[in-house]
Amino acid sequence: MTKKWNLMLAVLLSLTVVLSACSGGNNKEANAPATTNDTKETVDTTTPETPVAEDQSSGLIKATDVSLNPELAKNRKDTLIVGMVDPKGVFSPLFMETAYDFYVNYAIFDSFLEVKADGTYVNSLAEKIDVSEDGLKYTYHLKPGVTYSDGSPMKASDYLFTMKLLLDKSYDGESDPLSYHIVGAKEYNEGTSSDISGIKVIDDNTVEVSLTEYSAMSPVELGGVYILPESYYGKGYKQGNLESVKALNNKPLGSGQYKITSYKAGQEIVLAANENYFRGAPIVKNVIFKTTTDSTNMAMIQSGETDMDNINVSEDNVEELKALGFLDINILPNNGYGYIQFNHNEKKFQDPKVRQALTFGLNRSDIVKGIYGPYADVINIPQSKVSWSFTDENIEKYDFNMEKAKTLLDEAGWVVGASGIREKDGEKFKINFSATADNPVVESLLPIMTTNYKELGIEIVSEVLDFNAIMDKKTKGDFDMFFAAWGLTPDPDNTVFITKGAQNDAGYSNAKVDELMAKGKKEMDIEKRKEIYKEMYQELNKDVPMILMYQRTNMTAVNARAQGFDLSPYKEFPFSLYQVQLEQ
Amino acid sequence: MKQYIIRRLLQMIPTLIGISIIIFAISAMVPGDYITARANPNMSIEKQEQLRAIYGLDKPDYQRYFIWAGNMLKGNFGDSMQHKQPVTTVINTYVWNSFIMGIFALFFSWFIAMITGIFSAKFQYSFFDKVVTLLVFICMSLPSFFIGLLLIKFLALDLKLFPVGGMSTSGLNATGWTYFTDVLKHSFLPIMVLTMLSTGSLTRYFRTSMLEVIRQDYIRTARAKGLKERTVIFKHAFRNAMIPAITLLGFELPGLFGGAMILEQIFAWPGIGHIYLNSISMRDYPFMLGFTIFLAMLTLVGNLLADVLYGIADPRIRLK
Numbered sequence: 017m018t019k020k021w022n023l024m025l026a027v028l029l030s031l032t033v034v035l036s037a038c039s040g041g042n043n044k045e046a047n048a049p050a051t052t053n054d055t056k057e058t059v060d061t062t063t064p065e066t067p068v069a070e071d072q073s074s075g076l077i078k079a080t081d082v083s084l085n086p087e088l089a090k091n092r093k094d095t096l097i098v099g100m101v102d103p104k105g106v107f108s109p110l111f112m113e114t115a116y117d118f119y120v121n122y123a124i125f126d127s128f129l130e131v132k133a134d135g136t137y138v139n140s141l142a143e144k145i146d147v148s149e150d151g152l153k154y155t156y157h158l159k160p161g162v163t164y165s166d167g168s169p170m171k172a173s174d175y176l177f178t179m180k181l182l183l184d185k186s187y188d189g190e191s192d193p194l195s196y197h198i199v200g201a202k203e204y205n206e207g208t209s210s211d212i213s214g215i216k217v218i219d220d221n222t223v224e225v226s227l228t229e230y231s232a233m234s235p236v237e238l239g240g241v242y243i244l245p246e247s248y249y250g251k252g253y254k255q256g257n258l259e260s261v262k263a264l265n266n267k268p269l270g271s272g273q274y275k276i277t278s279y280k281a282g283q284e285i286v287l288a289a290n291e292n293y294f295r296g297a298p299i300v301k302n303v304i305f306k307t308t309t310d311s312t313n314m315a316m317i318q319s320g321e322t323d324m325d326n327i328n329v330s331e332d333n334v335e336e337l338k339a340l341g342f343l344d345i346n347i348l349p350n351n352g353y354g355y356i357q358f359n360h361n362e363k364k365f366q367d368p369k370v371r372q373a374l375t376f377g378l379n380r381s382d383i384v385k386g387i388y389g390p391y392a393d394v395i396n397i398p399q400s401k402v403s404w405s406f407t408d409e410n411i412e413k414y415d416f417n418m419e420k421a422k423t424l425l426d427e428a429g430w431v432v433g434a435s436g437i438r439e440k441d442g443e444k445f446k447i448n449f450s451a452t453a454d455n456p457v458v459e460s461l462l463p464i465m466t467t468n469y470k471e472l473g474i475e476i477v478s479e480v481l482d483f484n485a486i487m488d489k490k491t492k493g494d495f496d497m498f499f500a501a502w503g504l505t506p507d508p509d510n511t512v513f514i515t516k517g518a519q520n521d522a523g524y525s526n527a528k529v530d531e532l533m534a535k536g537k538k539e540m541d542i543e544k545r546k547e548i549y550k551e552m553y554q555e556l557n558k559d560v561p562m563i564l565m566y567q568r569t570n571m572t573a574v575n576a577r578a579q580g581f582d583l584s585p586y587k588e589f590p591f592s593l594y595q596v597q598l599e600q
Numbered sequence: 601m602k603q604y605i606i607r608r609l610l611q612m613i614p615t616l617i618g619i620s621i622i623i624f625a626i627s628a629m630v631p632g633d634y635i636t637a638r639a640n641p642n643m644s645i646e647k648q649e650q651l652r653a654i655y656g657l658d659k660p661d662y663q664r665y666f667i668w669a670g671n672m673l674k675g676n677f678g679d680s681m682q683h684k685q686p687v688t689t690v691i692n693t694y695v696w697n698s699f700i701m702g703i704f705a706l707f708f709s710w711f712i713a714m715i716t717g718i719f720s721a722k723f724q725y726s727f728f729d730k731v732v733t734l735l736v737f738i739c740m741s742l743p744s745f746f747i748g749l750l751l752i753k754f755l756a757l758d759l760k761l762f763p764v765g766g767m768s769t770s771g772l773n774a775t776g777w778t779y780f781t782d783v784l785k786h787s788f789l790p791i792m793v794l795t796m797l798s799t800g801s802l803t804r805y806f807r808t809s810m811l812e813v814i815r816q817d818y819i820r821t822a823r824a825k826g827l828k829e830r831t832v833i834f835k836h837a838f839r840n841a842m843i844p845a846i847t848l849l850g851f852e853l854p855g856l857f858g859g860a861m862i863l864e865q866i867f868a869w870p871g872i873g874h875i876y877l878n879s880i881s882m883r884d885y886p887f888m889l890g891f892t893i894f895l896a897m898l899t900l901v902g903n904l905l906a907d908v909l910y911g912i913a914d915p916r917i918r919l920k
Contacts, residue, residue, distance in 0.1 A: 097770050104683045111684050113638065188654045190640055192647045265684055281693045282870025284770050304770045311745065311866045312765040315752055319764055484632030484883060487639055502641050518644045
C-alpha cells in the first residue's frame with residue numbers, strides 16, 4: 017500500500033460520499049413540507065360556527081373482527097404504541113421542525129387555543145379571550161388551576177416568557193413571531209429593550225397583547241404559542257443567549273397530556289400520563305412512539321408491535337389492511353396538493369390562453385389515477401376540499417380536451433410550423449421540464465405529458481435533478497416548468513399567488529388576486545371571507561397560475577382496541593390522545 | 601517502527617486538509633442549503649435571511665471554510681441543523697448502534713468466508729466448491745431490501761421467531777442480561793442479511809489467495825516432509841494466505857462506523873446510516889461534513905493500521 021494509494025482512496029471516498037449528495041433522494045419531508053408547520057393554522061376564532069364538509073370522515077373503514085388481534089397487542093393492557101418515522105429529538109415547541117417532533121410536542125405542551133377537527137379553533141388553556149373592537153388588543157384569560165406536569169402552577173407570565181424566547185436575537189427556530197406585529201417585539205429582538213412592551217401580564221391568570229396591525233390570522237398566531245414554564249426553562253436564560261433553553265430540548269416540561277419518561281434516539285419515546293392534566297388524567301397510562309419505516313410499518317402493525325401507524329395509501333395496502341380485520345382504517349385528504357409550476361417570467365407562459373391550453377391538453381386524471389388509484393382527486397383550485405374556503409361554484413374543470421387546447425393555442429398565435437412544432441414570431445414552443453429524481457409522480461407524469469404535448473405540437477425536454485437543485489433553480493428563476501407538492505395551512509391566506517409574495521418565486525402577478533387576498537387577510541368575519549376567497553379562487557381558476565394536479569390522501573391505521581381518536585386532516589392524532597381508551 | 605508510525609501520522613495532516621477542502625468545496629457547489637431543503641411554505645424571505653445569518657450561511661464560501669475548519673481544529677464540529685445538537689453528540693448517539701451491527705456482521709462474514717474459502721480452495725472444482733460458489737453469488741447479487749423483506753415475511757411474520765424491526769422491545773425497561781438478549785433477538789435479522797451480503801466477495805477473495813498459496817513450493821515441501829494434510833492446510837497454507845487479508849481488514853474500519861443505509865431503513869435499526877443520508881438530502885452541512893471527516897479519518901487510521909500489522913505479520917516486509 018503506497019502513499020499515493022492512501023491519498024487516492026481517501027479522496028475517492030470523500031468524493032463518492034459527497035457526490036452522492038447530488039443524486040441523493042429527495043425525502044418526503046422536503047417534498048411535502050406543510051405537515052411540518054402549524055404556527056399559521058388558523059381560522060377566525062371569534063366566529064366558531066363553520067360548517068363541516070360532509071365527506072370529512074367518509075374515509076373510515078371500521079374493523080370487522082377485533083378478536084383477530086395478535087396476542088402481542090392484546091397483552092399490552094395499559095400501553096398504546098404509536099408507530100411513526102423517527103423524530104429528530106427536538107422536543108421543544110420553539111425549535112421543532114419535522115412533523116414527528118411536532119407529534120411528540122403536541123402531547124407534552126398546550127397553548128391557549130386548540131385546533132378542532134373541522135380546522136377551526138377552540139379555547140384550550142384559555143377560559144375566554146377578549147378581542148378589542150379594532151382587533152389590536154387580545155386579552156387571554158388562563159383557566160384557573162392549570163399546572164405543569166411537575167405540579168407547579170402555570171402563570172400568565174409564562175406566556176410573556178415564551179414570547180421572549182421566541183423573539184430572542186439568537187432564536188433560530190422556524191416560528192416567525194416578528195411577523196405577528198406585537199408592540200415592542202422588534203425592540204426586544206434587537207436588544208434595545210429588556211421587555212416586550214406590547215405584552216402586559218395583568219395578573220397570574222390574565223395577559224394582554226397589543227398589536228400594531230392585525231390580520232385574520234392574529235388570534236391564532238398569538239393563541240397558538242405553546243407555553244413553556246419560566247421556572248424550568250428560565251433558569252439560565254439571558255437575553256440574547258438561548259443555549260441553556262436549547263440544552264433542555266431532550267428534557268421537556270409542559271402542561272400537556274403526557275410527559276416523557278425515556279427517550280432512546282431512533283428507537284422510541286416513552287410517555288407517561290400527566291396526572292395533573294387540566295382536562296383530567298389521560299385514560300391510557302403509557303404511550304410509546306416507536307420508530308418504524310416505510311418497509312416495516314405494515315408488518316409491525318400486523319404483528320401487534322404497534323397499535324397505529326401512517327401507511328402509504330395504495331389499493332394493495334388498503335386491501336391488505338382490511339383483510340387483517342382488527343384495524344380501523346382512516347383515509348383522510350392530505351393537507352396539500354401537487355402542481356406543475358410555470359415560470360411566469362418566460363414570455364410564452366404569460367398568455368393565460370397558453371396556460372389554459374396546457375391544462376386542457378394534459379390528461380391529468382390518467383396521471384393521478386396511475387399513481388394513486390382512487391386515493392387522490394384531480395383539483396382545480398389550490399385548496400383542500402375539506403377547507404371552509406373551498407368552492408366548486410363556477411369552477412372550470414379543465415377535463416382533458418385536446419381539440420380545445422389546440423384551438424386555444426391557435427388563438428394565442430402559436431401555429432404549427434413546418435417541423436410539426438408550434439411557432440410564434442419565429443420561436444419554437446419548447447418546454448424544459450425540471451424533473452425531481454426518485455419521484456413516483458414525475459415518473460408517471462413525464463411520459464403522459466410528453467405524449468400529450470407532442471400531439472399539441474410542443475416539444476418537452478426534461479432533465480432529472482435532485483429536489484434541492486430544483487428549488488435552487490426555482491429561487492433563481494432558471495426553469496420553464498417543474499412538478500412539486502406542498503402543504504396547505506387551514507387558513508386560505510398565503511403568499512403563493514400574491515405579486516412578489518414570499519413563496520411566489522415563479523413571478524406570477526394578478527392585480528385582482530392581490531386585491532382579494534389583501535381584503536381576505538383583513539376581514540375577521542368568516543362568512544364574508546368565504547365570499548372573498550370564492551371570488552379569488554374563481555379568478556385563479558380562470559387565470560391558471562399553475563397546472564393543479566391532485567390532492568392525495570393519507571391513511572392512518574389504528575388497532576380497533578384503541579377507541580376515541582378524533583382525527584381529521586387538521587386535527588392530528590396527538591391532540592385526542594387523552595380521550596383514547598384501550599378496550600380489552 | 602515508532603518512527604514510521606509518527607511519520608505516517610504526520611503525513612495524515614496534509615491529507616486531511618486536502619480532504620476537508622475537497623468535501624467542503626463539493627458541498628458548497630451543490631445547489632441549495634438547509635433553508636431551501638426545508639422548503640417551509642410559510643417562511644417569509646426576511647425570516648430566511650435571518651436564519652441564514654444565524655447559521656452563517658450568508659458568508660462567502662471561503663470564509664465559511666475557514667470558520668468551519670478553525671472550529672474543527674478546536675474540536676468543535678458545530679451543531680447539527682436538524683437535530684439542534686452538537687454534531688459529536690449526534691454521532692455518539694447513533695454510531696454505536698451501527699457499530700453493534702457492523703462488528704457482528706464483520707465477525708460472522710470473516711469467519712464463514714475463511715472456512716468456506718479454505719475448503720473451496722482445497723477441493724477446487726468439487727461439488728462442494730460449486731455449491732458454495734453458487735450460494736455465494738446468490739447472496740451477493742440479491743438486493744438487500746429484497747432479502748430483508750423476505751426474511752421479515754418468513755421469520756418474523758409467519759414463524760414469529762424474531763421481531764420485525766427496531767433494536768429493542770418497546771416499553772421494556774430491562775437492563776443487563778434481559779436487555780442484551782432482547783437486542784440480540786432484534787439484531788439477528790439485520791446482522792444475518794449484512795453478513796450474507798459481505799460474505800460473498802470475501803469468500804472468493806480467500807479462495808483465490810488460498811489457491812495461490814497451495815501451489816507454492818513450500819506447501820509441496822511440507823507435504824513431502826510427511827506432515828498431516830490438516831497441518832499443511834491450516835498451519836502453513838492458511839497463515840500465508842491470510843496476509844493479504846490484513847489490508848482488507850484495515851478497510852473495514854470505517855465500514856464498522858459508517859452504518860448500513862438501506863438495511864437500517866428496512867429493519868428500522870437506529871443506526872447512523874440513515875441519519876447521514878438524511879443530512880445529505882436536507883443539506884445539514886455541519887453534520888454531513890463532520891461525519892464525512894470522521895469517516896475519512898477512520899479510513900486513514902485503518903490504512904495505517906493495516907500497514908503496521910502487515911509488517912508485523914510478514915517479516916519479508918520491513919517498515920522503515
